[in-house]
Amino acid sequence: MMALDLSMNKYSDVSMAEKERLFDEVKADERWHHVLYGCYECGICVAACPSARFYDFSPRVIAQSVAREDVDLVYTLMNDSIWDCSQCFSCDRCPRQNSPGQIITIMREVAVKNGLKSAKTALEGYGRIIYKIMSTGSQVSPDMLQPNAFPDWGGHVKEISDNLDVWRRALPPETLHTTETGWKITDKTIIELYLIWHMTGVMDLIQGVDEGLYMILVDVMEERLEEAGYDDVTFD
Amino acid sequence: MSHENLNGCIILKDLHYSVADNTWVKVNDDGTVTVGMTDVAQNLAGPILHARTKGVGTGRRKGKPIATVESGKWVGPVKSPISGEIVGVNEGLEADAQLINRSPYRNGWVVKMKPENLDAELADLETGDAAVASYKAKMENDNMAGCTHIEGSDTYE
Numbered sequence: 001m002m003a004l005d006l007s008m009n010k011y012s013d014v015s016m017a018e019k020e021r022l023f024d025e026v027k028a029d030e031r032w033h034h035v036l037y038g039c040y041e042c043g044i045c046v047a048a049c050p051s052a053r054f055y056d057f058s059p060r061v062i063a064q065s066v067a068r069e070d071v072d073l074v075y076t077l078m079n080d081s082i083w084d085c086s087q088c089f090s091c092d093r094c095p096r097q098n099s100p101g102q103i104i105t106i107m108r109e110v111a112v113k114n115g116l117k118s119a120k121t122a123l124e125g126y127g128r129i130i131y132k133i134m135s136t137g138s139q140v141s142p143d144m145l146q147p148n149a150f151p152d153w154g155g156h157v158k159e160i161s162d163n164l165d166v167w168r169r170a171l172p173p174e175t176l177h178t179t180e181t182g183w184k185i186t187d188k189t190i191i192e193l194y195l196i197w198h199m200t201g202v203m204d205l206i207q208g209v210d211e212g213l214y215m216i217l218v219d220v221m222e223e224r225l226e227e228a229g230y231d232d233v234t235f236d
Numbered sequence: 237m238s239h240e241n242l243n244g245c246i247i248l249k250d251l252h253y254s255v256a257d258n259t260w261v262k263v264n265d266d267g268t269v270t271v272g273m274t275d276v277a278q279n280l281a282g283p284i285l286h287a288r289t290k291g292v293g294t295g296r297r298k299g300k301p302i303a304t305v306e307s308g309k310w311v312g313p314v315k316s317p318i319s320g321e322i323v324g325v326n327e328g329l330e331a332d333a334q335l336i337n338r339s340p341y342r343n344g345w346v347v348k349m350k351p352e353n354l355d356a357e358l359a360d361l362e363t364g365d366a367a368v369a370s371y372k373a374k375m376e377n378d379n380m381a382g383c384t385h386i387e388g389s390d391t392y393e
Contacts, residue, residue, distance in 0.1 A: 128311040148285055151308040212312035216304045219290075219313075 004056040004080055008072050011079065019075040025110045026066070026074075026103075035102040039063045045091035045100055057084040059091040059100030066103055074107075082107045083122040115208035127213045130206070134197065135220045137190040141183040142168060191228045194221045203235055239392050240368040242375060243382025246275045246392050247368050248341050252361035254317040255370040257299075260341065261317050261361060268323055269354065271302065272345040273314055276371065278337045279383040281307040287333040289325040289347055296322065298357060302347050305336070314346055318357045324348035338389045 011019075026032070045059040046052045052059065062081070065073040082104045089101040111119040123130075132140060144150070147158040160167060169177050185193075197203050198221070207214040218235045225233050238249045247253075251260040258277035262270045278284070286306040296302055301313035302322060325347050328335055336344035351357070362370050375382075 125309060128306060128309070131306075131311045151283070212315075215301050215313045215315070216311065219301050219304070 004076075006073070006076060008076065011072075011075055014075065016071065019071045022078065022110055022114060023066075023069070023071050023074050025114075026106050029106045029109075031102060031106060035099040035106070036063065036067060037096045037098055039067050039094075039096060039098060042095065045094055045098070048090040048093055050088060050090065051084050051086050055084040057081055059085070059104075062100045062103055062107075063094075063098050078107050078111055079116060079118040082111070083118060112205055112209055120209050123209055127210055131213060131216065134193075134217055137185040137193045138183045141179065143179040187228065191225065191230070194225055195230070195233070197221075198233060198235065241392070242368070242372055244385070245279065245371065245375065245380075245383035246341070247371050249364050249368065251341065251367075252317070252358055252363045253367045253370070254315070254361055255367065255374055257315040257317060259314060259317045261358070263354070263358070264348070267350070268348050269318060269320070269351050270345050270348050271314075271317060273305070273336055273340055275340050275383055276375070276380070278340045278344075279385075280380075281305060281310050281312075281337075283307055283386060284333040284336050287329040287336060287346070289329065290322055292322055292325060294322045296320065296349070302349075305333070316349070317361060318349065318351050319353055320349040320351040322347050323350045334386065337386050340390075342390060 039060065041060060041064065043060055045063070049057070049059050051057045061073075062077060065077060085101060085104045087101055087105065089099065091098075091100045092102075094100075108119070112123070129140065132138075132144075142164060145153075145157055145161045145164060147155075147161060150157070164179060168179060171177065203214065203218070206217065222233075222235065225231075240247045240249065248260075251262055253260050253274065258274045258280070260272050260274055262272075264270060273281075284305055284307050287303055289303040290296065290301070294302075296316045296319065298317065298319045299315050302316045303314040305312060305314055326335070326345050328343065329346070336346070338344065374380075
């Protein structure tokens with residue numbers, strides 16, 4: 001377990017103005033006033049938090065530092081702590097109605113929007129999943145259960161993939177009996193998804209965090225949009 | 237072929253490298269160029285599961301993707317180190333993308349291109365000892381220990 005460095009030396013090269021700018025962005029979020037009411041350090045959130053059990057992580061420290069407006073500490077946490085949260089919201093049992101989990105949601109969004117290095121590192125491992133979902137418009141589909149597709153899923157995948165049709169038919173809902181239909185995306189839907197991601201700035205967010213991922217997504221999207229007659233939609 | 241071994245990472249000295257994008261260019265006798273991923277790139281990606289190249293006839297500006305590469309832990313573009321038209325793709329990658337891991341400079345090449353502005357763009361790439369020095373600096377900067385190779389990889393003497 002990596003210990004959290006709270007000495008405040010680690011980010012001493014980052015200017016106070018920059019740290020304040022990021023914190024102001026967090027506080028400007030419209031959800032802000034519904035997630036923080038003040039903390040009396042009872043520790044109920046920590047007791048309920050699964051991440052606190054396994055990492056050097058504390059939802060109480062999150063709530064405390066933002067309530068005290070400790071700009072230095074908030075910056076450190078935004079880089080080194082908020083990614084240890086599993087966003088389960090077990091902490092939503094605070095007697096003061098604070099939600100450390102939702103405070104973290106906002107902090108993460110600011111970290112992503114500003115392309116902080118910690119956000120890049122934390123999201124690196126998800127690039128492949130984001131690529132699948134955003135290029136196909138669909139979740140990871142069952143026919144991707146191939147021994148070589150996700151090596152980290154382990155050796156039993158071969159056994160499952162060899163008999164995938166049988167396994168699917170064993171599932172209670174009929175709609176899941178196939179490896180295809182439930183995950184089939186119509187042209188209309190995928191074009192709409194591409195346009196939504198384009199117009200709402202999602203693609204800009206991705207560009208800030210993972211330039212390579214952005215590049216291959218744009219490549220897929222521009223080609224498909226052009227085929228659908230949206231020649232005027234460009235990403236650059 | 238003269239080469240340098242940096243903690244297991246092989247750099248062939250007669251290729252031209254975009255060190256930042258981890259790609260190489262080889263100038264062929266017929267005026268085309270062959271483009272591929274470097275040994276460092278294959279090592280960073282890990283065992284590659286899919287490599288999808290853009291089709292023959294696709295025009296690409298320098299820096300734009302000529303292929304998408306997926307490994308268990310990573311997906312990303314192979315960025316074209318030069319501008320031009322794709323005139324050939326490595327068909328072998330479809331069935332066996334790990335050619336890139338085993339033979340990044342030979343059988344695992346990615347595309348062949350007809351360059352548009354070769355002389356000027358080659359000048360932006362690095363070759364020979366300069367490329368080796370740049371890779372050494374890059375690996376130190378990125379805290380990269382070295383390269384490992386999967387079974388059946390090319391050997392260099």
